[in-house]
Amino acid sequence: MPTDLLTLTPFATVMGTGGTRMNAVSVSTSHGVDNPIGIATIEVAKPIPAGFDINSTIMVTAGYEQGSQAVIFIGNIAEIDHEYGDDSTVTFRCEGWARKLRNPQENEVALNYLNPYKLSDVFRYFCDLRDVPTYLVDEMLYYLYPAGTYWYIRIAGNSFSGPDTNRIPPRTPILNWMAQKARLFGYRVYDTPSGMFRCSRISGLPTGTPVATFIEGENIFSVNRNISISDKVNFWTVEGARFTTSAGVVVQIRSVPASVPFDPDLNPPGYRADIIRDNWIVNDDNALGARAIAEIDRSARTVTDQWETWGNPYIQPGQVISIQSPSTNPNYATDNLKWVMNVNHTITNSGFFTTINGWSGAGQVLPTADDCTTVSIGGGSTYHVGDQTRNNFRVPAPNGTTVFFTITVPSTPGSVPYTSMYIRGLIHGSNHGAVTSPNDPPRDLSRVEVWQSGVKVSSVDLPTYFDSLTLSYADGVTNWETLTVPLPGSLVPGTAEVRFVAGDDVDLDLNHFFDDYEVRSLTLTTCGIGYPALP
Amino acid sequence: MTFAPLTLRSAPYTAFDDATFGIRPNEGGGYPDWTVERHQVSRHVPGGGRTVIQNMGTGKAMTEWEIFCDTREEFLALLAKVGTTGTLTCVANMQSIIGTRHTKLTKQYEDISSVLLYDIVNIVYEVGGQVEATCIFWRAGGLA
Numbered sequence: 001m002p003t004d005l006l007t008l009t010p011f012a013t014v015m016g017t018g019g020t021r022m023n024a025v026s027v028s029t030s031h032g033v034d035n036p037i038g039i040a041t042i043e044v045a046k047p048i049p050a051g052f053d054i055n056s057t058i059m060v061t062a063g064y065e066q067g068s069q070a071v072i073f074i075g076n077i078a079e080i081d082h083e084y085g086d087d088s089t090v091t092f093r094c095e096g097w098a099r100k101l102r103n104p105q106e107n108e109v110a111l112n113y114l115n116p117y118k119l120s121d122v123f124r125y126f127c128d129l130r131d132v133p134t135y136l137v138d139e140m141l142y143y144l145y146p147a148g149t150y151w152y153i154r155i156a157g158n159s160f161s162g163p164d165t166n167r168i169p170p171r172t173p174i175l176n177w178m179a180q181k182a183r184l185f186g187y188r189v190y191d192t193p194s195g196m197f198r199c200s201r202i203s204g205l206p207t208g209t210p211v212a213t214f215i216e217g218e219n220i221f222s223v224n225r226n227i228s229i230s231d232k233v234n235f236w237t238v239e240g241a242r243f244t245t246s247a248g249v250v251v252q253i254r255s256v257p258a259s260v261p262f263d264p265d266l267n268p269p270g271y272r273a274d275i276i277r278d279n280w281i282v283n284d285d286n287a288l289g290a291r292a293i294a295e296i297d298r299s300a301r302t303v304t305d306q307w308e309t310w311g312n313p314y315i316q317p318g319q320v321i322s323i324q325s326p327s328t329n330p331n332y333a334t335d336n337l338k339w340v341m342n343v344n345h346t347i348t349n350s351g352f353f354t355t356i357n358g359w360s361g362a363g364q365v366l367p368t369a370d371d372c373t374t375v376s377i378g379g380g381s382t383y384h385v386g387d388q389t390r391n392n393f394r395v396p397a398p399n400g401t402t403v404f405f406t407i408t409v410p411s412t413p414g415s416v417p418y419t420s421m422y423i424r425g426l427i428h429g430s431n432h433g434a435v436t437s438p439n440d441p442p443r444d445l446s447r448v449e450v451w452q453s454g455v456k457v458s459s460v461d462l463p464t465y466f467d468s469l470t471l472s473y474a475d476g477v478t479n480w481e482t483l484t485v486p487l488p489g490s491l492v493p494g495t496a497e498v499r500f501v502a503g504d505d506v507d508l509d510l511n512h513f514f515d516d517y518e519v520r521s522l523t524l525t526t527c528g529i530g531y532p533a534l535p
Numbered sequence: 536m537t538f539a540p541l542t543l544r545s546a547p548y549t550a551f552d553d554a555t556f557g558i559r560p561n562e563g564g565g566y567p568d569w570t571v572e573r574h575q576v577s578r579h580v581p582g583g584g585r586t587v588i589q590n591m592g593t594g595k596a597m598t599e600w601e602i603f604c605d606t607r608e609e610f611l612a613l614l615a616k617v618g619t620t621g622t623l624t625c626v627a628n629m630q631s632i633i634g635t636r637h638t639k640l641t642k643q644y645e646d647i648s649s650v651l652l653y654d655i656v657n658i659v660y661e662v663g664g665q666v667e668a669t670c671i672f673w674r675a676g677g678l679a
Contacts, residue, residue, distance in 0.1 A: 003584030217583030310587050351576040351589040
């Protein structure tokens with residue numbers, strides 16, 4: 001431990017547009033990753049030079065005569081407070097460059113609904129749109145756990161999911177939108193003392209070399225460690241967009257863990273649940289990514305360190321530092337790397353001091369539950385619906401003009417209603433020669449009916465597929481098509497009946513009156529039933 | 536044979552701008568110097584042996600002189616300058632601020648610029664016409 005008298009001569013300069021300087025009585029600045037707009041409060045003695053008005057640019061540098069100086073604030077004057085009395089001063093309240101992103105756009109901002117965008121490119125677009133003078137948006141990535149690979153976080157680009165997933169509504173504060181979307185994936189947007197608007201990853205345990213080390217007994221005047229479980233959640237559900245595909249299947253983007261470990265901090269009952277809902281999560285990858293971030297950053301105790309040192313103008317939010325305080329952290333030797341969450345500087349007659357808040361996320365990603373189950377219908381065999389023997393069919397003799405299958409609608413644990421149910425399989429020949437003009441006589445189409453408790457709850461016409469008398473449908477999947485039939489949400493858990501019904505035949509065959517087609521490899525898929533095993 | 540304490544009136548050119556006055560020495564016969572406000576902040580680093588001292592600059596220098604004027608008119612000329620900033624002329628080498636030196640009537644004086652005559656207090660009119668008072672002078676920048 002050093003034993004010395006460390007003598008420092010701090011100074012601060014406040015400069016306006018054109019290099020005009022002011023003598024400051026006091027300066028305080030605040031920058032934080034969860035408070036995107038940096039703030040400075042500058043008190044100066046009267047008279048002030050001309051030209052300082054609302055929106056004037058102000059820059060504050062601070063340092064020591066024994067060393068170099070650094071910028072601790074750049075921004076614009078947002079408020080001016082004149083005071084006359086025993087101490088006649090003027091106080092400027094200033095805001096950093098992020099203020100340029102605060103005001104909403106009058107018109108909606110539409111992203112491409114066919115091709116997804118990198119979220120980092122969308123952020124850069126807004127910074128350019130609003131003339132943010134200096135910014136750096138990191139490539140926003142989601143790291144696969146534990147494979148170590150990554151993919152770019154992309155948004156929009158789902159043509160089925162509706163306008164609220166690819167359009168920012170009018171009058172949405174842009175900065176709020178950016179902060180919320182960044183936070184989903186473990187990133188933050190924020191001003192920095194150096195003047196650069198940043199978007200960077202602040203999640204989990206920091207890695208790399210710390211930019212500064214703070215050691216008890218050397219360069220820390222005071223340190224406080226707060227440990228809390230008030231924000232601790234270990235059972236996260238992420239729900240994104242809900243939409244209907246072209247096949248009529250309802251899709252609910254959703255991610256849940258396969259199981260939730262017992263946590264004594266949250267006992268009883270040993271877990272705490274919360275849900276993240278965001279319509280901009282339009283694919284399973286993003287839902288998984290958002291849930292992983294929530295588990296990493298919120299499923300462990302929240303530990304925040306706050307400490308004070310003499311003025312250090314070089315520390316920026318988002319950096320990695322090391323704090324080693326045996327008095328507040330017995331595990332300081334291995335647990336000392338923290339993200340800088342807040343940096344506050346004060347310069348007054350009482351000296352130049354810096355207060356820093358540090359944090360790290362210590363949770364673990366849980367394995368993902370399967371949100372859908374798939375069961376076979378009819379053993380996966382081939383069924384010929386109709387009334388005509390067809391030698392080119394896989395099953396030449398018809399099974400009947402109506403083929404019945406019994407299915408079981410599953411009950412869901414936790415009484416979570418399923419989000420979609422559909423039948424998939426292979427098909428050929430249905431509704432061949434269907435109605436093509438208004439002059440054609442009406443006909444019954446081949447269809448799939450769903451019955452439960454003696455009541456027909458739905459009827460879906462099958463698509464029209466070419467039916468050839470010469471092509472062979474017997475081998476492999478040649479000449480077969482994919483079938484997807486959505487089932488109604490009104491089905492209740494229990495037994496139900498699926499009927500493949502033959503419609504009218506349009507062939508000029510006086511002995512056969514029904515449409516002939518085949519189905520095979522039928523499965524029933526139920527989604528939205530993912531629910532973890534709870535302690 | 537006793538000698539009366541030296542009165543610096545023997546230096547007739549001591550003045551604040553063009554308002555002349557005489558300076559009485561203090562009881563010990565000395566000439567009071569300037570006192571300087573020093574803004575130094577010290578904080579100890581707990582758990583170690585380090586103390587951090589931040590020098591936040593020097594404030595005003597201040598001095599109080601016991602003065603006298605031979606006539607009320609001379610005193611009123613000085614009194615009119617309270618609150619103004621001007622040049623303080625005093626005998627050379629009798630205080631810590633180094634002023635611009637010059638010689639008058641074989642005596643050396645120093646001119647100290649940018650001095651504020653902050654106040655005149657303890658004013659006493661003596662029988663016989665002399666006026667005695669205490670002048671308080673301020674100056675920015677310490678002893679520089």
